[in-house]
Amino acid sequence: MRRKEKRLLQAVALVLAALVLLPNVGLWALYRERQPDGTPGGSGAAVAPAAGQGSHNQQKKTFFLGDGQKLKDWHDKEAIRRDAQRVGNGEQGRPYPMTDAERVDQAYRENGFNIYVSDKISLNRSLPDIRHPNCNSKRYLETLPNTSIIIPFHNEGWSSLLRTVHSVLNRSPPELIAEIVLVDDFSDRDGKPEA
Numbered sequence: 149m150r151r152k153e154k155r156l157l158q159a160v161a162l163v164l165a166a167l168v169l170l171p172n173v174g175l176w177a178l179y180r181e182r183q184p185d186g187t188p189g190g191s192g193a194a195v196a197p198a199a200g201q202g203s204h205n206q207q208k209k210t211f212f213l214g215d216g217q218k219l220k221d222w223h224d225k226e227a228i229r230r231d232a233q234r235v236g237n238g239e240q241g242r243p244y245p246m247t248d249a250e251r252v253d254q255a256y257r258e259n260g261f262n263i264y265v266s267d268k269i270s271l272n273r274s275l276p277d278i279r280h281p282n283c284n285s286k287r288y289l290e291t292l293p294n295t296s297i298i299i300p301f302h303n304e305g306w307s308s309l310l311r312t313v314h315s316v317l318n319r320s321p322p323e324l325i326a327e328i329v330l331v332d333d334f335s336d337r338d339g340k341p342e343a
Contacts, residue, residue, distance in 0.1 A: 295325065
């Protein structure tokens with residue numbers, strides 16, 4: 149009798165797991181089909197090429213959603229290419245070569261990273277593109293609302309904070325940024341950012 153009860157409980161647990169997980173898998177599939185990216189494999193009815201464009205002109209194709217909204221490739225391919233070619237300390241996320249004199253314990257205690265090295269790395273640092281390769285072909289709505297970017301900080305090293313602001317400005321379409329707001333969350337350091 150004990151063995152039958154155990155198998156019954158296992159079967160019930162399996163059915164419950166299927167009831168919980170299978171609808172989520174189905175919802176994920178529906179979500180992926182409705183993505184307005186204009187890439188193949190999405191819903192054929194949702195995205196259609198613009199009239200009058202032949203298949204020989206793949207890169208200049210204009211895509212529309214089913215309701216007539218135009219899609220756009222927001223990637224700045226030239227800026228991505230320039231960033232990939234940059235060299236220097238910290239560029240492309242590469243480590244900064246430190247001498248023994250630069251290994252200061254105090255710098256790590258205050259910020260959790262070496263602020264001396266951070267100050268030596270360019271504020272306009274390039275970063276590697278770590279996205280999935282399919283992200284390069286994504287298309288998004290041509291008309292998007294702008295947004296406010298809020299960056300809270302507490303006793304942050306100024307070079308890393310300014311590098312964050314530079315990164316947002318360099319990697320976001322300007323028409324989509326309404327403002328960047330830096331919020332000091334009760335920092336108690338005396339240091340001020342250097343211009």
